[in-house]
Amino acid sequence: MSPGNGTAAAERVLMKTSPLWSRERRGPAAFGVALVLFTVAVLWPAFEVAGRLDDTATALRLVSEQRRQADVVAGALASVRDRLESFGYVDEPLAEIRASVRELDGLVRALTANPATADAFASSPVRAIRRSQALRADVEELSTAWGAFRHAVVPIAAFSGVPYADSESAGVRLNDGGRLLALETRKAIAAVRKQGPPLIALLGRVATALEAESTRLSGYLRLLMLTALGGALALGVGLAYVAFARRRATQLLAAAERQTGDILKTVREGLFLLDARGRIGTVHSASMQRLFKRDLVAGLQFEELLQPLVPEKTLHTALRFVEVLWSERTKENLVKSINPLQEVEVSFETENGQESRWLEFDFHRVRHDGKLVNLLVAVQDVTQRVRLAGEIALLRERAQSQVDTLLGVLSVNPRQLRSFLSDSDAGLKMVNARLREPARDDAAFRQKVDAIFRQIHSIKGEAAALGLSSVQGRTHDFEGQLKELREAPALSGGDFLPLTLKLDDLFTHLASIGELVARLAQLQPAAVAATDSRAMPAGAAPAASVSSPPGPGQEDDLTGTLRQLLERIASARGKSARLVATGLGDIPDVYRRAVKDIAVQALRNSLVHGLEEPAARAGSGKPGVGTVKIDFRDEGDSGFRLVVEDDGAGLNLSRIREAAVERGILTADAAARIDSKQLLPLLFRAGFSTEQVADGDSGRGVGMNLVAELVRQLRGRVSLSSGEGRYTRLSIVLPAAAAPAALAG
């Protein structure tokens, strides 16, 4: 699984669990709200109605109980009247009247309490009456009727004592109180007959109204109870659904957790969350233990996780990067490219020593409701990929280098190439020998630099002549390093280390050319037989093919090499030139390499400094194509003479004077005073050049120094002459019998 896939999977898992949690939370909350609404909408009104029903029932019971009191009073009054007439005992009917008056008083008081002062604790009948305007009117009427009724009855009820007088003379007769009682009783009977029926009717009306209210309330209450039953059923269903949903959610959550666990257990990437304090979350993939070789990862600080694995600088940069990720202003995708842990090498102490691996850390922001809450970190072991990429890059580089080299090699005459490889190998060994020579002071180190410079310049010259750009480039870089050493204020042995490294690279490169040539030779087996392996550098195989020595009219190798060099430099510098070479096929072996080096350097000088561009030549009345003549001849006892002459502009003496002043070799006065005979030898000094900028063909002041050194080693003589606007001639005389020992150096 790729890190991207792994991360996405983890994100999906996390995303999926969120709604489950939300739904589970929403269920009970909705149930609670429904319960409250049910209570408020159904149960509370039912409670209220039940209260009203109770009030109404109480009032109705009270009214019904007192309805007969008017009849009781009427009967009692009749009984009083009758007993007074028969001088009977009146206390009993009087007590009934008093009781009935008390009952009815209580009833009217109960029904007519002042609503202004009545409160929640008012009596039930009052609450029942107060709720109905019609009832309130009936009760007011009842109160009035009772007032009139009561007014007639109260004198009777108020009577106390014995209404009779008993004497011997008169016998039993009504006393004054008795007579008054009898009178009042008759009046009361008349009043009750008039006031009684309306009072009874009113009591009946109130009772009927209360009965109706009671019936209405009962119906309402039943309705409410039915509604409550329905609500309770609905709540029950809701509760069952919530329970079901919750159970389902729990199952889904458990399944999601199981899947997450399976993913985290199986995924090869290390997955974990980092909080804002840089702490690793408690849940992480099992591979974390394998990737980081530690058991306890949960709860660790990210810094603690990395600290033993990466260098301090990387750790510091990584922690800074994580800080940047927490900034809301940072664009996540933009900063990914500067992730210092994109491919980081980590190292573990193992029983077998240290083990290195490459890990890739990928950071993703985790948001809840748009707020950044965590960083999801995905870690992958990319050791194989990194190693493979390194190997591929190396192979590609080698392949490219081999192709370049192959193209160069294919364009070179095999014999020239063989000669070049052999000479270069010897030259590099000479450089190594120079490096190895003991030296402990600055002067000795500088001699070492000059000597190495000449050797490398010689190799570079021939490589340039053959068009072996890979070698030419390397030797040019080598010269650049030598130039730095030459310009350093003081030298020590350690300063030569870069040279040794470049020398190693050159050895390796030349060997690879040799191997390449050997492979080519396998394609041309016939040519191999003709190959002289002794001429090859150490470790190198024979050249691809070998031409026969040049026959009459055929061009010798050196001439061919020089012609290639001429064509390449002339083309690069926009010049037209031709080579006229004579005698180069007759050079004695002992001088062959030296003459080749001298001829190469002299030819380069002629092409770079001597010959003019075609337009300039035309302006001077010269042919557009310049000529460089190289002549080698045996002069018998006088030795051998090599002359390199061009028909160019001649030496620019004023520029040589300027260069001498610029390099501090001469003062301006001295430069102005000296003549050309004194001036020209400066051209043979190491590092002297009239060019400001070095390129592949000139500018480092080595070529003429190499010529002078070779001539010195061969115990020859060198002279330089020039005619302004006409020619430059380098003439070298070599002794007839060269001393082999002199050639070693």
Add this chain to the structure above:
Amino acid sequence: MLTESEIRTFIDGTVRYFAVSAGQAVEVGAPYLVTDGAPAAYDYLGVITVSGRRKGAVCFTAPRSMLMVLLMRMHETDTGDANIRDLVGEVANTISGNARRDFGREFQISAPSVVEPEGGKFWPPVEARPFVIPLNWRSHSAKLIVCLE
């Protein structure tokens, strides 16, 4: 291909040892290559092997005479073979420590071992071209040989 900084790390380790332990700087000569055969060794060889990004060996080799003088400079009166071998091991150990510090975990570097040169030469475990860094200390010469591929 070896880099300059890699070789300098080994050179610096050696220079550091002489500067700290012998109290006298060692002079580094111009490094050169051994193009044919194995590099010549002096009487004692302290070798550390390297694995990881590079493979091969680094060795410090010095003549007995120089090591004896070095021991005496360190006020060590016992200049017997065992002590000399310990000294060579210490130099190699310092080189190794320096390399561990500089290279971190890129290289895995073994503990040093002191061996006798076979046939007067150091035979590297890999085929890379050895770099020889001459070391001059007082009138004595030693070498650091770096052979890594």
